[in-house]
Amino acid sequence: MTEQNTQDGLSAILQQIKGQKHPPVHLWNPDFCGDLDMRIARDGTWFYLGSPIGRKPLVKLFSGVIRLDEDDKYYLVTPVEKIGITVDDAPFVAVEMFCEGDGSDQILSFRTNVDDFVILDKDHPFRIEIDPDTKEPAPYIRIRANLDALIARAVFYDIVNLAEEKLIDGKNLLGFWSSGEFFVLGPVDEIFENYN
Numbered sequence: 001m002t003e004q005n006t007q008d009g010l011s012a013i014l015q016q017i018k019g020q021k022h023p024p025v026h027l028w029n030p031d032f033c034g035d036l037d038m039r040i041a042r043d044g045t046w047f048y049l050g051s052p053i054g055r056k057p058l059v060k061l062f063s064g065v066i067r068l069d070e071d072d073k074y075y076l077v078t079p080v081e082k083i084g085i086t087v088d089d090a091p092f093v094a095v096e097m098f099c100e101g102d103g104s105d106q107i108l109s110f111r112t113n114v115d116d117f118v119i120l121d122k123d124h125p126f127r128i129e130i131d132p133d134t135k136e137p138a139p140y141i142r143i144r145a146n147l148d149a150l151i152a153r154a155v156f157y158d159i160v161n162l163a164e165e166k167l168i169d170g171k172n173l174l175g176f177w178s179s180g181e182f183f184v185l186g187p188v189d190e191i192f193e194n195y196n
Contacts, residue, residue, distance in 0.1 A: 035084035044093035044113040092149035121179035
């Protein structure tokens with residue numbers, strides 16, 4: 001999060017969001033055409049037949065027609081075909097964060113690896129999963145429909161720098177504000193136990 005990012009302001013992010021147009025893949029119900037040897041790695045790299053797809057416009061095109069169905073599988077969907085692909089973690093990675101305001105008036109927005117923009121709010125919430133073995137956090141933000149972005153480690157550190165303590169239901173929790181919502185990172189004692 002740079003000073004320039006902050007200066008760009010929320011209005012620039014809102015313009016980007018308004019300009020985003022994605023096909024209505026949730027309305028399409030084509031026949032399943034089989035699986036394709038296409039994979040999205042945890043770092044957001046797209047692979048076809050084991051080789052990275054180096055053309056960003058092509059990746060952005062594919063990312064606009066991805067869908068997660070009730071069977072917990074990811075598909076590329078057009079009006080006439082539905083093709084299964086593999087996603088290692090989440091289909092997107094949040095690679096940049098913008099912050100405007102502070103305290104409960106703070107608004108955080110994010111840019112993904114495919115240049116989608118989203119404002120963190122109750123409709124696009126934050127969640128965190130802790131690996132039971134390594135205790136490593138995996139933070140996510142909802143991008144659209146039921147598709148999430150894994151928040152890149154550097155961006156997650158930016159979030160943690162904004163964190164504050166709040167007493168909720170008798171528990172001392174560490175979290176942060178965006179769009180009038182308080183998003184919890186976890187209990188203060190567990191956070192410091194796991195990250196010291």
